[in-house]
Amino acid sequence: xxDKYIIKTRIQKVLLHVFLLLLVCIILFPVCWLVLNSxxxxxxxxxxxxxxxxxxxxxxxxxxxxxxxxxxxKNSVIVSAISIFFILLLSSMLAxxxxxxxxxGGTFVFFLILGGMALSEQVALVPLYKILQALKLYNTRLAxxxxxxxxxxxxTMFLMRAYFISIPKELEEAAIVDGCNSFQxxxxxxxxISKPVLASCAxxxxxxxxxxxxxANVFLENKKLMTIPLGLMTFxxxxxxxxxxxxxxxxxxxxxxxLLFLCMSxxxxxxxxxxxxxx
Amino acid sequence: MKKKKNLAPYAYVIPGLLxxxxxxxxxxxxxxxxxxxxxxxxxASMKFVGLDNFRRLFTNETFPIMIRNNVYYCVISLxxxxxxxxxxxxxxxxxxxGDRFKTVCRNIYFIPALVSLTAVGMxxxxxxxxxxxxxxxxxxxFGFVSLQQTWLGDRNLAIFCIIxxxxxxxxxxxxxxxxxxxxxxxxxxxxAAVIDGAGxxxxxxxxxxxLAKEQLLVCSxxxxxxxxxxxxxxxxxxxxxxxxxxxxxxxxxxxxAFLHDDMGxxxxxxxxxxxxxxxxxxxxxxxxxxxxx
Numbered sequence: 001x002x003d004k005y006i007i008k009t010r011i012q013k014v015l016l017h018v019f020l021l022l023l024v025c026i027i028l029f030p031v032c033w034l035v036l037n038s039x040x041x042x043x044x045x046x047x048x049x050x051x052x053x054x055x056x057x058x059x060x061x062x063x064x065x066x067x068x069x070x071x072x073x074k075n076s077v078i079v080s081a082i083s084i085f086f087i088l089l090l091s092s093m094l095a096x097x098x099x100x101x102x103x104x105g106g107t108f109v110f111f112l113i114l115g116g117m118a119l120s121e122q123v124a125l126v127p128l129y130k131i132l133q134a135l136k137l138y139n140t141r142l143a144x145x146x147x148x149x150x151x152x153x154x155x156t157m158f159l160m161r162a163y164f165i166s167i168p169k170e171l172e173e174a175a176i177v178d179g180c181n182s183f184q185x186x187x188x189x190x191x192x193i194s195k196p197v198l199a200s201c202a203x204x205x206x207x208x209x210x211x212x213x214x215x216a217n218v219f220l221e222n223k224k225l226m227t228i229p230l231g232l233m234t235f236x237x238x239x240x241x242x243x244x245x246x247x248x249x250x251x252x253x254x255x256x257x258x259l260l261f262l263c264m265s266x267x268x269x270x271x272x273x274x275x276x277x278x279x
Numbered sequence: 280m281k282k283k284k285n286l287a288p289y290a291y292v293i294p295g296l297l298x299x300x301x302x303x304x305x306x307x308x309x310x311x312x313x314x315x316x317x318x319x320x321x322x323a324s325m326k327f328v329g330l331d332n333f334r335r336l337f338t339n340e341t342f343p344i345m346i347r348n349n350v351y352y353c354v355i356s357l358x359x360x361x362x363x364x365x366x367x368x369x370x371x372x373x374x375x376x377g378d379r380f381k382t383v384c385r386n387i388y389f390i391p392a393l394v395s396l397t398a399v400g401m402x403x404x405x406x407x408x409x410x411x412x413x414x415x416x417x418x419x420x421f422g423f424v425s426l427q428q429t430w431l432g433d434r435n436l437a438i439f440c441i442i443x444x445x446x447x448x449x450x451x452x453x454x455x456x457x458x459x460x461x462x463x464x465x466x467x468x469x470x471a472a473v474i475d476g477a478g479x480x481x482x483x484x485x486x487x488x489x490l491a492k493e494q495l496l497v498c499s500x501x502x503x504x505x506x507x508x509x510x511x512x513x514x515x516x517x518x519x520x521x522x523x524x525x526x527x528x529x530x531x532x533x534x535x536a537f538l539h540d541d542m543g544x545x546x547x548x549x550x551x552x553x554x555x556x557x558x559x560x561x562x563x564x565x566x567x568x569x570x571x572x
Contacts, residue, residue: 009375012375013375013376016370016373016375016376017376017380019370020370020371020376020380020384023367023384023388024384024387024388026447027387027388027390027391027447027451028387030402030406030413030447031402033406033413034402034405034406037405045411046410046411048416049411049412049413049416050416050417050420090294090295090298091295093291093292093294093295094291094292094295094296096291097288097289097290097291097292098292100288101288101291103288103289103292106292109292109296112296112299112300112304113295113296113299114564116299116303116304117560118556118557118560118561118563118564119303119304119307119553119556119557120504120508120552120553120556121508122508122510122529122532122549122552123306123307123310123549123550123552123553123556124302124303124306124307124310124549125306125532125533125536125545125549126310126313126532126536126542126545126546126549127305127306127307127309127310127313127546128302128306129320129536129537130309130320131302131305131306131309146298146302147302149298149302150298150299150301150302150303151302151303153295153298153299154299154303157295181287182287182288182291183287186291207393210395211393211394211395211396213395213396213397213511213514213515214510214511214533217514218533218537228395229395229396229397229398229511230397232395232397232398232401233397233401233515236401243405246401247405250398250401250402253395253398254393254394254395254398257393257394257395258390258393258394261386261389261390261393262386265386269455269459272452272455272456
């Protein structure tokens with residue numbers, strides 16, 4: 001009886017592991033195939049894309065990096081850094097203002113900003129294009145940064161608000177007694193305590209901004225300003241039939257977010273799940 | 280306590296509020312206005328045409344194809360990402376699996392969601408490539424030459440190839456969200472069920488799932504919204520082709536606005552996407568508030 005139960009459990013355990021490993025293969029096998037081919041020559045890839053390379057062409061990665069990928073990276077870093085900084089700044093200020101003061105119309109403002117989460121980028125695309133042209137911002141970095149900030153504020157504000165509400169009032173009351181004004185309380189008490197939620201917001205927003213394509217594709221023309229997702233598409237056009245270098249480029253471009261996730265998966269998961277439940 | 284009229288609180292709220300109003304709300308309102316006009320991207324002239332843009336949209340020969348493709352994407356994603364993704368989350372939460380193995384699997388399933396849509400699209404252009412792509416090479420290798428396809432080049436298959444790519448990319452995302460939801464279910468309920476003699480399937484179905492119902496609904500709605508915002512996946516692979524066989528609403532909007540210079544029609548398509556996604560979002564907000572104590 002007991003033996004039977006143990007055997008049954010053991011079989012279940014093995015089957016479950018096999019099933020989960022099979023799925024790991026489905027995810028990783030195409031990626032491995034791409035990595036393998038990125039290390040071949042074009043002829044080799046066309047001859048047999050499953051074979052191992054005769055000579056490992058690590059030079060493909062250097063070529064891809066040299067053919068403009070470096071500039072796309074630089075642009076992505078600049079655009080993301082500025083966007084994330086202002087997303088966090090404006091959202092935390094909003095959350096602070098809405099949780100710490102009884103503003104007339106505060107609830108309305110809260111729901112107005114929250115409603116922004118329901119609005120999709122496609123719907124704003126045509127008017128934004130016209131507005132950015134009228135503001136003479138079309139084809140500048142600001143043409144990406146401003147919409148990125150605006151579209152990410154609702155989600156970020158909501159996440160921060162929930163956190164700020166949970167911060168005990170006593171901390172601030174002590175600071176008021178010590179004569180701190182609201183700005184000092186914000187920068188010296190609230191923000192330092194909120195580091196975990198700031199990290200979660202930063203990383204989830206980074207994933208969004210770093211990979212954003214729709215706006216980048218429409219609001220930029222200048223190759224020198226293109227971010228990675230857009231740059232990759234241009235890369236495809238530039239390289240024509242140099243497939244292996246293109247593959248190397250795709251893989252280089254995908255690496256940063258994956259590495260960041262592996263280092264910060266805790267913050268990532270917290271930010272994503274909080275946002276999804278509430279958003 | 281505070282008697283003095285203080286303007287400082289407004290200073291915290293106004294910058295963020297202005298950004299959201301200026302770059303989210305105003306464009307969306309303007310889009311609604313544009314949908315009643317004929318306008319071009321090169322000039323400022325606008326001509327009022329009433330509902331003509333909507334008439335042209337609904338009677339366009341690709342309209343049924345787009346709706347069909349968006350609905351296919353939506354339904355298959357619900358079954359695969361939400362349905363199978365949730366099932367997978369249950370499997371990962373089984374106590375037959377070690378914590379270490381569980382975390383590694385969960386993270387690997389999630390990794391594709393971190394890669395940009397264009398990069399994934401370009402990767403799958405290689406995988407689906409008829410000459411040297413992974414799929415056809417594998418089929419040849421195992422002797423199924425007759426099963427080889429042109430994949431993205433096939434009218435009937437193209438949209439399903441794109442849908443399959445998205446399932447590969449995003450199922451792990453839903454799984455991750457559901458795993459966390461399951462972990463938040465109080466151990467007490469599960470232990471009580473164990474004492475009552477409920478097996479793992481009964482426990483999952485009758486205890487854990489109802490308690491994580493809210494998250495499940497949220498995941499479904501995210502998926503529905505995503506399905507009707509679909510753009511980059513198609514743009515980076517088939518660009519709507521062959522013919523218009525894999526055309527979707529998001530790409531149609533883009534092409535009308537920036538290729539055919541028919542911004543009025545694009546705006547009308549935007550209004551349609553707006554109605555669908557906002558309806559789903561309102562539903563989502565209702566759901567996520569209902570569970571709050």
